[in-house]
Amino acid sequence: MPVQIGASAHDFSDPTGFLSDCHRRIEMFMGVLEAVAKDIDRPLTPESKRAVEAALRYFRESAPKHNADEEESLFPRMRNMGGTVIHPALARIEELEKQHRWAATLHEEVERIGQICLSVTRPSQKEVESFRGAVAELAAMYREHIRVEEDEVFPVAARHLSRGEQAEIGKEMTARRSVALKLP
Ligand SMILES: [Fe+2]
Ligand SMILES: [Fe+2]
Numbered sequence: 001m002p003v004q005i006g007a008s009a010h011d012f013s014d015p016t017g018f019l020s021d022c023h024r025r026i027e028m029f030m031g032v033l034e035a036v037a038k039d040i041d042r043p044l045t046p047e048s049k050r051a052v053e054a055a056l057r058y059f060r061e062s063a064p065k066h067n068a069d070e071e072e073s074l075f076p077r078m079r080n081m082g083g084t085v086i087h088p089a090l091a092r093i094e095e096l097e098k099q100h101r102w103a104a105t106l107h108e109e110v111e112r113i114g115q116i117c118l119s120v121t122r123p124s125q126k127e128v129e130s131f132r133g134a135v136a137e138l139a140a141m142y143r144e145h146i147r148v149e150e151d152e153v154f155p156v157a158a159r160h161l162s163r164g165e166q167a168e169i170g171k172e173m174t175a176r177r178s179v180a181l182k183l184p
Contacts, residue, residue: 012170016154022066023146029055037135041128056114065176067100073172089156106134
């Protein structure tokens, strides 16, 4: 189960493009967890262990930054936009934020049981079932969550936020990751 994170097609000067690239990584790492969940009642192979480690690290360290990009940088500016064009997207944003909270609890469970599987200990049958259930629920949620963001929210932001606002969002996203900002 080789894991290749891959380069981003968009940089921080295109915030919604960059966020969509992050979605591809979320999908890839959810795919890793779904594949592992099938055989989680057996000892992991060294290759599966590396894949699980990478997936758990992604959801522990990088995914929270993605949520913060949306909740602290993108969504507040959309809420400030005003005008009827934003209304359908605003209705969606509230639900998206709730899903972020809901997913956090399931990710904690996946992390806890995933770490057991990476250790010398074996998960109990109850933990095996819990891991499978949490991964299945997260995968289903992300499919719809990402669809709503990419089809109904990001296009409105890309079309109606000014270049200045998009640059500010890009700067905040950069600061979260402490890397140099590349602007055209
Ligand atoms: Fe989101
Ligand atoms: Fe997202």
